[in-house]
Amino acid sequence: MADTPQPEADENWWRGAVIYQVYPRSFADSNGDGTGDLAGVRSRLPYLAELGVDALWFNPWYPSPMADGGYDVADYRDIDPVFGTLAEAEKLISEAVSLGIKTIIDIVPNHISAAHPWFREALAAGPGSAARERFWFRPGRGENGELPPNNWPSQFGGPAWTRTTDPDGTPGDWFLNLFDSEQPDLNWDHPDVRAEHEDVLRFWFDRGAGGVRIDSAAMVSKDPLLPDLSDDPAAPHPYIDRDDLHEIYRGWRRIADSYDGARILVGEVWLPDAVRFANYLRPDEMHTAFNFDFLACPWEPGRLRTSITTTLAVHEPVGAPATWVLCNHDVTRTVTRYGRADTGFDFATKAFGVPTDLELGTRRGRAAALLTLALPGSVYVYQGEELGLPEVEDIPTEKLQDPMYLRSGGTDPGRDGCRVPIPWAGASSPFGFSPEGSTEPWLPQPADWAARTAEIQSADPASMLSLYRAALRLRKEEPGLGDGPISWLDSDPGVLVFGRSERFVCLVNLSGEPVELPAHEEILLTSGSLAEDGRVPSDTAVWYRP
Missing domain, CATH: 3.20.20.80 (Glycosidases)
Structure with missing residues (x-):
């Protein structure tokens, strides 16, 4: 190392x-x-x-x-x-x-995983143990603790609580799992x-x-x-x-x-x-x-x-x-x-x-x-x-x-x-x-x-793949790209146009019709072919020098 x-x-x-x-x-x-x-x-x-x-x-x-x-x-x-x-x-x-x-x-x-040593230790140590304090173990609600401790839902569906089984085989406390039941939540107060x-x-x-x-x-x-x-x-x-x-x-x-x-x-x-x-x-x-x-x-x-x-x-x-x-x-x-x-x-x-x-x-x-x-x-x-x-x-x-x-x-x-x-x-x-x-x-x-x-x-x-390679190469070469300012430019409805420097503009046509490409010195990259008359088709982006 x-x-x-x-x-x-x-x-x-x-x-x-x-x-x-x-x-x-x-x-x-x-x-x-x-x-x-x-x-x-x-x-x-x-x-x-x-x-x-x-x-x-x-x-x-x-x-x-x-x-x-x-x-x-x-x-x-x-x-x-x-x-x-x-x-x-x-x-x-x-x-x-x-x-x-x-x-x-x-x-x-x-x-963490239910297979993590901490959680295995917590299950083996039983209710009220120090090992369980790293997690959220609680008794259930209801007459016999048969209901989850609260109404929190799991991100994956169902309740966010799983009930344990005590060593004698009887149902025990519940533990919190906001995701899968194999993913017990940690107690960050510990x-x-x-x-x-x-x-x-x-x-x-x-x-x-x-x-x-x-x-x-x-x-x-x-x-x-x-x-x-x-x-x-x-x-x-x-x-x-x-x-x-x-x-x-x-x-x-x-x-x-x-x-x-x-x-x-x-x-x-x-x-x-x-x-x-x-x-x-x-x-x-x-x-x-x-x-x-x-x-x-x-x-x-x-x-x-x-x-x-x-x-x-x-x-x-x-x-x-x-x-x-x-x-x-x-x-x-x-x-x-x-x-x-x-x-x-x-x-x-x-x-x-x-x-x-x-x-x-x-x-x-x-x-x-x-x-x-x-x-x-x-x-x-x-x-x-x-x-x-x-x-x-x-x-x-x-x-x-x-x-x-x-x-x-x-x-x-x-x-x-x-x-x-x-x-x-x-x-x-x-x-x-x-x-x-x-x-x-x-x-x-x-x-x-x-x-x-x-x-x-x-x-x-x-x-x-060739488009991504070309775009990433230009992104490194163009001083205006990456971190820095942006300026929105006037555009037709359905068209996004912004500059990243005086030498770089991005136009994206999201309208349903081809649009004119503004006056420019050079086209750097296009996401698709331009029309024969030079217009930018729908769902097409162009990088160019104004």
């Missing part, structure tokens, strides 16, 4: 970075077991360097029973054997740094919990990690009285966005700032209140937070412009850069969503059998890529987005693994459709994801992905 290269001492790298999200199970499988691993990622680092990304964000790679895709962590200081070893993680971080790519790891502070997570931060920063992404960051603290959720919207929420969270993250920021080079904190913060959201981005707290408003925004010019301007306005008072993302491991893939009648995203309305026009969605996805990469701040690209991969919506039900699908009784399609392993090369599955003759990938790949492999697209200058 002593020889691990550390991230470059560029204090502001994160303000305009392009960060590539790696879902380890589905990126690249080196040993043929059908599951992606760290050796597979290491073998694809040249691809990522050629793509032009600045950092990699890894979904959890820790030992886990995989009840929720690794977000049920059993040990924060090791690597799940299915992905490799801690030594391989250290090599990956080091090799990426040597290519100018930083690593951001996932931290899940709200809960000093052991705070000290443990601070030590975990140091553990990974010592190994060269450039930052951490904080899962469910606004849900960590709970009202110790555990009151019922109120129907009164003005009532304080008992477990979302509680004020004492900020003390926790200020402590984390002090640890991050104690290292050379910026080690960043990225929050997964879903909050409708813009001011409350910005509080997490004050200079002594997190560096950035995910922009879910933009991610969920429909492909509509007015809505997109409002989302962009509101986002920038919220970030401006605290001096934090915005982040932009079109999809991730939880969300319907961009080209599928943009090909639907409803182009927004909402977990509550996600359903099987929604028709989509992939040709339309892909055209819009290409335009959205140029829109997003031209905006001020940092950008996240989910693996496969640069290949234009669609949502896989015909996975056999017996292959589905997401608890969202399982806990809904099959009414919610879940998130497996955006987690299907990446196609790298070849004419049939596993498409270079695994070595030939390997075990089938953990989720099946569609046969028509033969036309979407990275190998095929690398040779096609009109492909989605």
